[in-house]
Amino acid sequence: EPEVTQTPSHQVTQMGQEVILRCVPISNHLYFYWYRQILGQKVEFLVSFYNNEISEKSEIFDDQFSVERPDGSNFTLKIRSTKLEDSAMYFCASSFGQNPYGYTFGSGTRLTVV
Amino acid sequence: GQNIDQPTEMTATEGAIVQINCTYQTSGFNGLFWYQQHAGEAPTFLSYNVLDGLEEKGRFSSFLSRSKGYSYLLLKELQMKDSASYLCAVRDDKIIFGKGTRLHILP
Numbered sequence: 001e002p003e004v005t006q007t008p009s010h011q012v013t014q015m016g017q018e019v020i021l022r023c024v025p026i027s028n029h030l031y032f033y034w035y036r037q038i039l040g041q042k043v044e045f046l047v048s049f050y051n052n053e054i055s056e057k058s059e060i061f062d063d064q065f066s067v068e069r070p071d072g073s074n075f076t077l078k079i080r081s082t083k084l085e086d087s088a089m090y091f092c093a094s095s096f097g098q099n100p101y102g103y104t105f106g107s108g109t110r111l112t113v114v
Numbered sequence: 115g116q117n118i119d120q121p122t123e124m125t126a127t128e129g130a131i132v133q134i135n136c137t138y139q140t141s142g143f144n145g146l147f148w149y150q151q152h153a154g155e156a157p158t159f160l161s162y163n164v165l166d167g168l169e170e171k172g173r174f175s176s177f178l179s180r181s182k183g184y185s186y187l188l189l190k191e192l193q194m195k196d197s198a199s200y201l202c203a204v205r206d207d208k209i210i211f212g213k214g215t216r217l218h219i220l221p
Contacts (some may be wrong), residue, residue: 042213
């Protein structure tokens with residue numbers, strides 16, 4: 001069964017550093033998403049991406065964040081100047097379209113900012 | 115605004131039946147999802163409802179009433195591996211998640 005792949009599975013970074021979280025969506029999917037989940041809290045929407053541009057972003061997705069699809073397979077989330085409160089699990093997801101199966105989520109990257 | 119409410123925690127016994135309720139108030143509606151999430155793992159898709167009524171899939175069933183902004187997930191013949199969080203989620207333009215219901219299964 002096709003999977004969404006995320007790397008790394010765990011990243012530790014110092015406050016103020018930049019991190020790039022990587023995702024390989026399912027190959028024929030057209031819509032891409034980033035969500036985050038702070039420990040013990042709900043899964044929160046960050047951004048959606050379609051046709052090589054951001055289609056929607058949440059209040060959380062401020063200037064500190066950016067997304068990119070640098071080639072035909074990868075989808076990245078960059079966090080500039082990380083803060084302690086950025087520590088969370090970051091999930092990438094993809095979907096073919098407005099289908100009935102929701103999104104397929106990757107296994108996540110656990111980001112720890114120290 | 116967007117609001118999805120579900121109980122924080124529930125406890126049930128192995129072999130029993132449990133119903134997890136969800137109420138929602140969202141600006142748009144293009145379907146309601148239930149996801150299962152084990153600790154430290156990604157959400158995995160369980161069910162989807164876009165029309166009123168009951169959708170059955172094996173031991174899991176999900177019900178939707180759009181006029182009441184209400185859904186439930188019914189889990190039958192509970193197994194220990196069903197111990198997880200169950201996330202109610204609504205799609206408008208994107209999927210928005212509730213806080214999840216942590217289900218504890220007792221032997």
